[in-house]
Amino acid sequence: MHELIRDITLCILFAWMLGLLAHFFRQPLILAYLIAGFLIGPFGLKWVKSQESIAIISELGLIFMLFMIGLEIDLKKIVRAGPVILFAAGGQLLGGALLGLVLFAGIGLSLAAGFDAIYLSVACALSSTVIIVKVLYEKRELDTLPGRVTLGVLVLQDVFAILFLAVQPSLGNLQIGVFLLSIGRVGVLVVTALVLSRYLLPWLFHRIARTPELVLLGALAWCFLIGEIAEQLHLSREMGSLVAGVSLSTFPYALDVTAKVTTLRDFFITLFFVALGMTIPVPNLSVIGLALLIAGFTVASRLVTTFVPLYLMKQGLRASLLPAINLAQISEFSLVVIQTGVVAGHIQTATASAVSFAFVILAVLSTFVMVRSDALTRRAIPALKRLGLRDLDHGRDAEAAETGGHGAARRIVLLGFFRAASALVAEMERQNVSLLKEITVVDFNPMVFRTLADRDVHVIYGDISNVDTLLHAGIGHAEIIILSVPDSLLKGATNEKLVRHVRSLNPAAKIVATADLLADVDQLYAAGADYVTVPRLSDAHELFSVIEAADQELLADKRAEIDARLGERREVLP
Incomplete structure (x- = not known):
């Protein structure tokens, strides 16, 4: 017990120190945790060498990680996912x-005595939620079309991983009867939960909502209870903790439970990845070669299996490329799948x-x-067009010749x-x-392009930071030019740069721009610019009128x- 406490102390200390370095160099924290585990583990400095300690730390971290992954899987979003996301996720x-x-x-990886090829194919099909959400959040792209497609695919990847974990214990004896029995056991577990x-x-x-410690204790009790039921059904505690989380994801107190368990989650997930780092040996050439092959295949397969379905559904080159780029990594869930395979001897x-x-x-x-x-997409799109791939603006050249x-x-x-x-529309x-009938809209969102075209609004598919797009839009002949997108959402330009550019193309137009900051x-x-809108002013006016209505008992009106x-x-964007 004293050795286990000392080992956990070393894990947390080194994870924190290397986590600080990762934060300063803007690298994923998971990477820091893996390196920390390698440094202090049996293949590094050998400060932690007890296999029993490593196994206990890893299993606890894995149980909590899967519980939290389950809590964050929103079943309602899967039900509401449109055909674009479902088709893209299925193809990917x-x-x-x-592939x-x-x-x-x-x-030459075995499919008979072992299951390396199966586990690798599943691991390479999953992408990292942690990395993707962090980067898209920082870029403010979570609510864009490529961002929503990416997140939808991630959710369905988690469901795919759950299904694999359900049959994983039966891989050693994968007969139809055994397979159906495993599915039946999972069904019993899911229905019970x-x-x-x-x-x-x-x-x-x-009844305990006002007592935070009981909410936390209740969530942990639920996690371990369903985990133990899964163990009794000859599944695994890890599978049980995942089902426990999913069963709570649509439950009214899920947000509160998630908030209460977050601190513990971070602690145990850190332990899991540090423990995983301890199991990584000093690589030989064959391991490095296989790692490079896996990495190269993952990137190439994303371009084939994500870009192609989206392109075939006429999402345009940009909205098809960006999700493929976003998804081009291996998931932390892949490490979980691989670790369960190691434990099972597969x-x-x-x-x-x-x-x-x-x-x-x-x-x-x-x-x-x-x-x-x-x-990258701006550079890639012209090259793809030269290869013969059509974008949503493929008829623009003929129209330009006529006008x-x-x-x-x-x-x-x-x-x-x-x-x-x-x-405004x-x-x-x-x-x-x-x-x-007097407006032209210029944007590169394929949904906007199709919806406005269906409403007989003149719309041009294109990047507003590109001079050719502006010229084709007839900027030089417009009377009023409106820039309504704030700088935080613009790609490749700012309102100030656009105003200067548009003014040079049309000195007489009335230009309306948008300011994020008062200083802008x-x-x-x-x-x-001839006029600058500041959205916060209209928001403040609306909120003030709400306060006045509330004071006068007129809020219902x-x-x-x-x-x-x-x-x-009837808005184009909800």
């Missing part, structure tokens, strides 16, 4: 797994080590590439289309529908008024 998962199986079996979480837990948690230690090294390689490279994904090199001139041009522009429909207002006017206004609108 099935295509990636099948991986062919490749890894083809290079869902029934209890639907009818018993809400009643209990409602795969070789060298194979598991290669996956860990591939995870490290892709974690670093993927973070670097995702940060620069917009610039003398630029698009049909419209009086009002909207450069970029997000929620403010969506609200809805307001035009409500107050003066004839104005819709004067700079935009100096750049040539205020709500009825806004509900009536919302009911009249």
